[in-house]
Amino acid sequence: MSRYTGPVCRLCRAEGAKLFLKGDRCYTEKCGFAKRNSKPGQHGTRRGKLxxxxxxxxxxxxxxxxxxxxxxxxxxxxxxxxxxxxxxxxxxxxxxERRLDNVVYRLGFGVSRRQARQLVCHGHFTVNGRKLDIPSALLKVGDVVAVAEGSRDVATLKENAEASAARSIPAWLSFNVEAMSGTVVSAPVREQIxxxxxxxxxxxxxxx
Incomplete structure (x- = not known):
């Protein structure tokens, strides 16, 4: 299956909205969308009526x-x-929202959904104690997502988990920084998305 490999800031500019595709960078002054809020391409400054x-x-x-x-x-x-x-x-x-890659991102194990998806594909997570490497897997209430035992020393995961303790976790999830795990405590409602x-x-x- 093909995948987009170009600059992701270009996608934000194309849609005219910040999509937070670069993680923490999107919250800083280095954000490409904030610096250049115009559609990509030769005629990007022209905004016709849709x-x-x-x-x-x-x-x-x-x-x-x-x-x-x-x-x-x-x-x-x-x-x-x-x-x-x-x-x-x-x-x-x-x-x-209930996709495994999104839950991993929402828990803070990945700085972006793209990174979270890659971490899942590499087998760094378990769901209810069993390793699961399918990003599109749908989680249900009560499922526990945790960093696999053999992946707890991975620098990226350790840094992200420590940083996530200071971030806002959606109310439909709970996070345990010591256990490096999170639980789906309820189904997300629109106000929480x-x-x-x-x-x-x-x-x-x-x-x-």
Missing amino acids: SEYGIRLREKQKLRRFYGIHETQFAEIFDKASGMEGQTGHNFLQLL DVPVNEQFVVEFYAR
């Missing part, structure tokens, strides 16, 4: 890039959300 379709497309792309998911997998997750009870938009965000998108536009994009 059509109704264009508005919904941009919201979909913004959400997909926020979580760093390929189009096919993104659409599959939406289809699953559509078959669940309740509001499709909220279900969709909840499924995206800090995603800068209008999910209803995404629903309307796929319903067209």
